[in-house]
Amino acid sequence: MFEVTAAPAQKALDAGPVREPGAYAALVREIGEDGACEVRAVFWSETCARLQLFRTLSLEQHHARISREAHSLKSAAGTFGYVRLAALALRLEKTAQQLGSSEFHDLLDLMDVAYAAARAQEPQG
Numbered sequence: 220m221f222e223v224t225a226a227p228a229q230k231a232l233d234a235g236p237v238r239e240p241g242a243y244a245a246l247v248r249e250i251g252e253d254g255a256c257e258v259r260a261v262f263w264s265e266t267c268a269r270l271q272l273f274r275t276l277s278l279e280q281h282h283a284r285i286s287r288e289a290h291s292l293k294s295a296a297g298t299f300g301y302v303r304l305a306a307l308a309l310r311l312e313k314t315a316q317q318l319g320s321s322e323f324h325d326l327l328d329l330m331d332v333a334y335a336a337a338r339a340q341e342p343q344g
Contacts, residue, residue, distance in 0.1 A: 237301065237302070237303050237333070237336045237337055237339075237340050238299075238300050238301050238302065238337060238340045239300030239301075239302055240300070241300070242298070242299055242300025243255065243259070243299060243300065246258070246298065246299070258298075259299065259341075262295050262296075262298075262299060263338070263341075265295065266292060266295065266296070266304075266334060267334075269288055269291070269292050270327070270330060270331060270334060272288065273285060273288065273289075273311075273327050273330075274327060278315070278318060278320055278323045282315040282316045282318075283315075283316075285311065285315040286311070286312050286313075286315045286316070289308045289309070289311035289312035289315065290308075290312045292304070292305075292308040293305050293308035293309045293312055296308060296337070299337075301333070301337040303333040303336065303337070304330065304333040304334055304337050307326065307329050307330045307333050308330065310326060311323075311326055311327075311330070314326075
């Protein structure tokens with residue numbers, strides 16, 4: 220069975236930034252401040268719902284859906300420059316079919332932490 224090595228992976232994630240500082244500014248330049256604020260609000264709402272959804276899905280029965288949802292989360296987090304969350308979502312996307320239940324829940328816990336860190340570093344404006 221595929222195993223996620225959470226401790227070394229967590230150290231690697233902790234070493235990197237939570238957020239790419241210029242990502243939001245780039246989005247503002249593309250779609251304006253009002254549009255960026257609206258899209259960001261949708262991101263937070265959908266991400267919270269998606270993280271909750273992961274915990275309700277059976278890994279054995281829904282690994283394809285989990286992979287799709289993780290892909291969407293990875294893309295959305297990347298748009299706003301939340302690199303830790305995007306990296307963890309990529310890991311889930313690529314490994315959902317091989318993960319055991321314990322590794323899956325450990326990864327979800329790391330994603331929850333990354334989400335909270337991203338929210339804490341949310342740009343104002």
